[in-house]
Amino acid sequence: MKLKRYLATLAIGLSTTTVIAQDIPRITIDSTQPGATIHRDIYGQFAEHLGRGIYEGVWVGKDSEIENINGFRTDVIEALRDINVPLVRWPGGCFADEYRWRDGIGPRDQRPVRVNTHWGGVEEDNAFGTHEFFELVELIGAEAYVNGNLGTGNPREMAEWLEYMTGTSNSEVVEERRKNGRDEPWKIAYFGVGNEAWGCGGHMRPAYYADLYNHFATFLKTPRGSEPKYVASGGHTTDTSWTDTLSKNVQRQMDGISFHYYTLPTGDWDDKGESTGFAESEWFATLRQTLRIDEFIRLNKKVLDKNDPEKKLGFYVDEWGTWYNPEEGRDPGFLYQQNTLRDAVVAASNFNVFHEHADRVHMTNIAQMVNVLQAMILTDKEKMVLTPTYHVYDLYQVFQDATALPFEIENPSSYRMGDQSLPGISASAARGKDGQVYLSLVNLDPNRPQTVAVDVKGLEVTAASGRLITASTMDAHNTFSAPEQIVPGKYNAEVQGSGALQLEMPAKSVLVVALKD
Missing domain, CATH: 3.20.20.80 (Glycosidases)
Known part of the structure; x- marks a missing residue:
């Protein structure tokens, strides 16, 4: 499936979400307590x-x-x-x-x-x-x-x-x-x-x-x-x-x-690891190292x-x-x-x-x-x-000179390999220079999509819009002959009924959205 078609399908699917499972990660952002620039x-x-x-x-x-x-x-x-x-x-x-x-x-x-x-x-x-x-x-x-x-x-x-x-x-x-x-x-x-x-x-x-x-x-x-x-x-x-x-x-x-x-994926300067064609073990090791x-x-x-x-x-x-x-x-x-x-x-x-x-x-x-x-x-x-x-x-341009906002993640997910684990989600929140609240999410897991619920203290969030980066393979990359294998796709989500906002993230993806009331 081509990436753009996949992203379009994802965006359509978001608007049908109505029920929030109790075991999914929930991010609570406090927009009333601004932090550092x-x-x-x-x-x-x-x-x-x-x-x-x-x-x-x-x-x-x-x-x-x-x-x-x-x-x-x-x-x-x-x-x-x-x-x-x-x-x-x-x-x-x-x-x-x-x-x-x-x-x-x-x-x-x-x-x-x-x-x-x-x-x-x-x-x-x-x-x-x-x-x-x-x-x-x-x-x-x-x-x-x-x-x-x-x-x-x-x-x-x-x-x-x-x-x-x-x-x-x-x-x-x-x-x-x-x-x-x-x-x-x-x-x-x-x-x-x-x-x-x-x-x-x-x-x-x-x-x-x-x-x-x-x-x-x-x-x-x-x-x-x-x-x-x-x-x-x-x-x-x-x-x-x-x-x-x-x-x-x-x-x-x-x-x-x-x-x-x-x-360095391996941590070894003599054999650092390859930039493409790597196994999931090197994906995991790279993220652990970074x-x-x-x-x-x-x-x-x-x-x-x-x-x-x-x-x-x-x-x-x-x-x-x-x-x-x-x-x-x-x-x-x-x-x-x-x-x-x-x-x-x-x-x-x-x-x-x-x-x-x-x-x-x-x-x-x-x-x-x-x-x-x-x-x-x-x-x-x-x-x-x-x-x-x-x-x-x-x-991430929207975060330049933005004001960091504190947040907590309840029920955080994990990405495991063998007896080691990493956070399943990386996140950040800030109020941009334009006054909007922005949220960035990274799904580190290359296999498992994740659903994240979002609450904002001081703001009644009804929708989110932004852009998403993902691909079908871990080592997907752009080349001179195929320069758009990975390009950002549009992303939209809306609150349905009386529920909280849910953001659906594909495996191995990066998402930045503006949260709207």
Whole structure:
């Protein structure tokens, strides 16, 4: 059965529901007790000089036969605009701590060629640099998150780059920017002082990095009113020592601490699992692994609540997403992987966790935007396809800057495999900027549909409308020859008689609805 026909049949069936079984999950949302703001930057993106993430994925050059806007491919720009991307992180990632910013300014035919030692050992011609990055974010209506080079750079280099980007004086550095075609300064939303200092950024100890942060940050200055939020390189997995050390010992400007976590189906970096053709055991393992992000955030929040009770510091998950084995026949250093319904369920489940911790989690960046890891978009020369993860970002737009609402789930379902179990449903609720109450639901079970009853304190709900993502197989995905195997379908439900609203969810699905009175 084709997906669109299936969704239409589902929507028709919803209106006939009249009886609420006693054993189904029931979600009660309290619309009278608003919580934290779900910051739009939770929906941030990440673009690193890695594989075809920037070159071909975003930048093709003005002379390309691929339709472009001043060198940026038109189809990708329009797709990113459509999901209201709020923030883009650049130039890395591991690449950031070897990046020399002066390589990427001035006439492109005079920029030096370097070797990208982190990702494939390929030549980097620096055609995409500072000016191109800011033009990209301006084209898609996003803000900029720039990651500075602490690993192989020095304080003067980092300070001059910041001055180049934000300065308003007639200094030599600012005049150089003007000579290169940009008179007005750019606005930087976030500035990262290094990346993964525990790993590819220098294999440092937390205390050593904290000292370096204080050293570098002393010299990071912008005109008054142009200050970015400064981000320190934090930890990963269950290690809270970075959060503890930084929140205690950084004396200079610091607005947030970063955290990285990738979802590996197997948990084994040497054999991570495949992006397609996987068994249900890997579906289950992937979801079990991705839901651990809740544990990691809670552990770090506990440290922050002790060291920063006034909640001045944010906790930024600025790299996250699925990571599978390299696809056969592709350069393993390019990290290109297919993107399936499983990735959509992973993305939505993570969003629901981030919403729950919106008091600290003010920004996240999925890895990565185009052609790398859990991408929004895949390209092949002139061809482009939107992934299931892209469609989740589209559905969840309504949560940008929404106000989280508390909720409880009575009689929660579970998804079991052997002696292990996961929650059957992941959920989140919020009041959007438009005043409507929105509910997101994820059915993690790939086999069993679920019915969920919904009550809202302070609102007499009579109907729900929104969009649903699902498919017939766990590894369903869009391809260049079949780009609409997974697309969101319309979803509607109405209260019948005197009963409460019931939402019917197919197996392995993502749903976002507006609740209407």
